[in-house]
Amino acid sequence: MGLLGGIYAIWLREVKRALRDRGQLIGGVSRPLMWVLIMGIGLNPYFRGEVFGEVRFAIPYTYIQFIFPAIVVLNIMYTSVQSAVSVIWDREFGFLREVLVSPLPRWAALLGKILGGTTIAVFHGCLVLVLARFADVTFTFEQLALGLVYMFLLAFGLTSFGVVIANHIRSFEGFGVFSNAVILPLYFTSSSVFPLDPALTRAQTLVVYPEWLVTIVEWNPITYAVDALRGTFINFNQFNPSLGPIVLAVIAVVFFTWALFDFRKA
Amino acid sequence: MTEHTSNPAENAIVVTDLTKRYGRMVALDAVNLTVPNNTMFALLGPNGAGKTTLIHILCTILRADGGQAFLAGSDIARQPLQARQNIGVVFQEPSLDDRLTAYENLDFHGRVYNVKAADRKQGIDELLALVELEDWRHAVVRTFSSGMKRRLEIARALLHKPRILFLDEPTVGLDAQSRAGIWSYLDTLRKQRDLTVVVTTHYIEEVENCDQVSIIDHGKIIADGSPSQLKHAHGKETARVTPRDPETATAITAKFGIVQTSKDGSLIIDASAPGFADAFLGEFGSRIKQVSFDVPSLESVFLTLTGRELRDRGADEHEKRGAAGRRGRRS
Numbered sequence: 334m335g336l337l338g339g340i341y342a343i344w345l346r347e348v349k350r351a352l353r354d355r356g357q358l359i360g361g362v363s364r365p366l367m368w369v370l371i372m373g374i375g376l377n378p379y380f381r382g383e384v385f386g387e388v389r390f391a392i393p394y395t396y397i398q399f400i401f402p403a404i405v406v407l408n409i410m411y412t413s414v415q416s417a418v419s420v421i422w423d424r425e426f427g428f429l430r431e432v433l434v435s436p437l438p439r440w441a442a443l444l445g446k447i448l449g450g451t452t453i454a455v456f457h458g459c460l461v462l463v464l465a466r467f468a469d470v471t472f473t474f475e476q477l478a479l480g481l482v483y484m485f486l487l488a489f490g491l492t493s494f495g496v497v498i499a500n501h502i503r504s505f506e507g508f509g510v511f512s513n514a515v516i517l518p519l520y521f522t523s524s525s526v527f528p529l530d531p532a533l534t535r536a537q538t539l540v541v542y543p544e545w546l547v548t549i550v551e552w553n554p555i556t557y558a559v560d561a562l563r564g565t566f567i568n569f570n571q572f573n574p575s576l577g578p579i580v581l582a583v584i585a586v587v588f589f590t591w592a593l594f595d596f597r598k599a
Numbered sequence: 600m601t602e603h604t605s606n607p608a609e610n611a612i613v614v615t616d617l618t619k620r621y622g623r624m625v626a627l628d629a630v631n632l633t634v635p636n637n638t639m640f641a642l643l644g645p646n647g648a649g650k651t652t653l654i655h656i657l658c659t660i661l662r663a664d665g666g667q668a669f670l671a672g673s674d675i676a677r678q679p680l681q682a683r684q685n686i687g688v689v690f691q692e693p694s695l696d697d698r699l700t701a702y703e704n705l706d707f708h709g710r711v712y713n714v715k716a717a718d719r720k721q722g723i724d725e726l727l728a729l730v731e732l733e734d735w736r737h738a739v740v741r742t743f744s745s746g747m748k749r750r751l752e753i754a755r756a757l758l759h760k761p762r763i764l765f766l767d768e769p770t771v772g773l774d775a776q777s778r779a780g781i782w783s784y785l786d787t788l789r790k791q792r793d794l795t796v797v798v799t800t801h802y803i804e805e806v807e808n809c810d811q812v813s814i815i816d817h818g819k820i821i822a823d824g825s826p827s828q829l830k831h832a833h834g835k836e837t838a839r840v841t842p843r844d845p846e847t848a849t850a851i852t853a854k855f856g857i858v859q860t861s862k863d864g865s866l867i868i869d870a871s872a873p874g875f876a877d878a879f880l881g882e883f884g885s886r887i888k889q890v891s892f893d894v895p896s897l898e899s900v901f902l903t904l905t906g907r908e909l910r911d912r913g914a915d916e917h918e919k920r921g922a923a924g925r926r927g928r929r930s
Contacts, residue, residue: 335713342710350698427694431755434658435711436684 339437340445347419347449361412361457368404369464372526373397394567401468402562403525405461405484406555410520412457413488414512416450417495421505443596447492447589454488455481465566472566480565483581487558490584496592522546523555529571554580610669611636611763611795612657617666619652619818626652628818629666634795634811636762639785641806642799643897644815645905650799651691653815654767657797658688671762684712687756687764691771693748697741701732701751704740705758712759719758726754729784746777753784766798770805782808803897812897816905830895833903838870838879841889851883859902865889867902 351357373396380396423429432442462480465471472480495512502508529538529550538547550556561577564570570577614632618625627649634640642650655661657668659679668675673682695704702723709719727733730750740748749769756764764785770778782805785796798809806812806826813823822833841864842848848866851857855868870876870892880890893899 338713339711342707345710346696346699346703346707349703350696353698426697427690427692428696429694430660430688430690431694431696431708432711433660434683434686434688435708436680436713437711438680 336437336441339435340441340448343432343437343442343445344449344452347416347446348452350419351416351449351453357412357415357453361408361460364411365404365408365461365464368400368407369397369461369468373400373404373468394569395469397468398470398567399528399563399569400526401461401465401470402566403520403523403559405458405480405562405566406487406523406525406559407516407520408461409454409458409484409488410491410516410555411512412454413450413491414495414498414516416453416492417499418505418508419450420446420496420499421502421508439597440593443496443589443593447489447496447592450492450495451485451488454492455484458484458488470566476565480562483558483561483565483578486578486581486585490581490588493585493588493592497588497595500592500595519553519555522549522553523559524550524571525555525559554584557581558584609636610634611638611671612640612797613669614653614657615667617653617656617668618664619649619656619661620664626818627656627663630815630818630820632813632820632823634797636795637789637793638810639789639796639808640798641809641812642797642815643801643803643806643812643901644799645801648815649818650815651767652818654688654765654797654799658686658765659683684759685762687759687761689749689752689756689764689766689769691767693745693752695740695748695752695755697743698739700737700739701727701743702736704751705755708755709758714759722758722760726757729787730754731780746773746780749773749777749781750784753781757788760792762793763795763797766796768799768801770800770802778802778805803901806897814901814904821904822900826897829897829900833900835899835903836870836875836895837867837893837899837902838875839865839867839889839891839893840883840887841865842883842887844886847883847886854882855879859906 377396380399423432435442459481462477498511499508502511529542529547557572557577557580560570560572561574561581564574564577610633612632612634614630617627617630617632619627630649630653642653644650652661656663657670657675659675659682663676670682671685673685675682696707699707705723705726706719709722714722724733727736730753732747732751732754735743735747740751743751753764753766753769769781773781786808788794789796798805800806810825811823812826812829813820814829815821822829824832839861840851842851851866851868857866857868859867861867870879872878876892
């Protein structure tokens, strides 16, 4: 009971701080609006292709529908990784010590912190879901529930990842540079903004795309996060549907363990 | 300390042979220390003596290289979580979340230390009243002055009713009024509950009111006892003399031997011999500008033991290294 109270206290602090940070909230709202309204609507008419002389839709969805789950992932990525800035903050401004001398075990302190970041990230993911109507995406309550589970796993894994990075970076500036240098490439190579046509064999895909790009997409774990959410929200999977949940769970476990290892050393 | 037994259960703090090295530098050299329950204990020493290192080890945020320490009966190496439940800590630098309000900082602390909701609420009210911050309960800590922050940290460190309160230089950087305030809060508290207070300081006048004082230098405890015991054992009556010319200075030095030379050129000499004043003034009375006599004080005890005046300070190499270590203690 005492342990839960402590984890709750740390979680509560993270959430309070994030909600008081106007800049983060504005980013969380404006980012999906920009992607849905500008990218989505702008590219919508071009999202059909001619493959081997045969005109057809690449996939049976509009472009907005196609990128909508990816925008959920993008918003979660930004928020999760950003939330790890608070690790640097705590170290710089001394609050870390208050936690270190407390009778709370290290793993509980870390868990509270990561759950706090995860909550905010899932919340920002939900801000995108509010736009579902404009993207012409409809889903049932069950789909929403499953989607939230995937979003939670993704946010948990990415927040842990952010904490790992924050443990190795000393300055706020370094962290800002880092997060942009990592988030966007991961996002763009996750088959988020363009599909790898599932109707094509790998050999045919390689005719359309250079091999390095296909390889990166296939190795990028975010690809499977996007795919899992696509499968959930628009019933479209480019990869084996069971891969998504597995990859998400592995990311969450691996990075949390890593973050804990670093934090114990501290 | 010989008059107290070393039974960990009867003493708030028992430290045996505690050692800490930073590379080749020995920060703590087999420190032994016993602090009985309910004492106001002061750790006195110049900068870089190892005070902060000792406190950090006792708070379990720094690991010792050797030796043992018990806090309220718990071994800090084997039962760190239990030891932490029994201590409250106020560090040299603030460790508040300055984006939260005073109340939220205290509430956070209470939850993390598993203080029951009703006790937490009552404790927060009482402690905010004690440190005179009731009116600032819902103000964000960022807007606080450094004195207010320090007071809030003291209130926070007491919320879970610790048996030992560590204060690392609690009055540094505060104006005289705030300093006096902090000591009066501590006095009030010790009348209300069982509490051992461990304070490091280099303001000697603050130490006079403590029950027990340990003087630490170069990582070793060089003396301990109550202030009056220390004065008896190590204090000397000294005379501070300003000679008119260098020849007189040489003559005085030859005859009485100097304890120390002050920066302003005056000599501090041993005046404890009977009839010193007569003998000294008879011989040198016309050749000195000024003479003053010091009765034994902790200041003179400190001077005798370390050969330094406590106020001769300025962060030396060691302390700076400590400060750098505090900022990025992770590697």
